[in-house]
Amino acid sequence: MEYSPSGRAVHTFLCSPGTGESGVRARLAFRTSSVGPSMGQGIAMTQPQRFTRDDLDKIVVNNISEFGWHCVNVIEDDNHPPWSYTIGLYETWEHPELIIVGGSRATSHAMLKTLADDIEMNCQPDLADANCHLLLGMKCRFVEVWTRYYSDYVGFALWYYRKRKFPMYQIVWPNRDGLYPWHSLAPRHFNEWQPVLSGAIPPCAMDGATD
Secondary structure, three states, X not given: OEEOOOOOEEOEEEEOOOOOXXXXXXXXXXXXXXXXXXXXXXXXXXXXXXXXXXXXXXXXXXXXXXXXXXXXXXXXXXOEOOEEEEEOHHHHHOOOEEEEEOXXXXXXXXHHHHHHHXXXXXXXXXXXXXXXXXXXXXXXXXXXXXXXXXXXXOHHHHXXXXXXXXXXXXXXXXXXXXXXXXXXXXXXXXXXXXXXXXXOOXXXXXXXXXX
């Protein structure tokens, strides 16, 4: 289950990398989940099914076993931004896990799946590249996430890796004016909707403007 930085319980979607559709919506208060039909599976459910925490854990493990990675989507709530992140990239391909904060579930999953497919084909992105990375037609940059944020944002990843250390990078994109959240002229609401989970901004990104 996931918790927001404020400590409140939030709804979590466990997504199959193969479909991009949410398979599980976790309801922490009841420690169960309701499962709806996923596109492409041809299954229609008139009544939601209940799943225990053990079932949710198995979904994570099975997706990583089948696809090499797993996607967790945490939905927005009470004006807090949503976020999506991977589990399994580091174990399967020794590539840092990835997280997106403030993006829609569909777009975030598409971005993560595009990168996961590239990583699987041994076309890993250069996380330290001084130039913007083009992802789904959008310019973005990669910022290493500080481990102090792990417990607030990537609880399932901590559960999966147990005490094993794993790196994680945040995919950050600019607003329509080409300003990244760390830019001094970036609007406050943009900064709050896409908080940067690092205290060290890459030198190439200090100016905050896109090329």
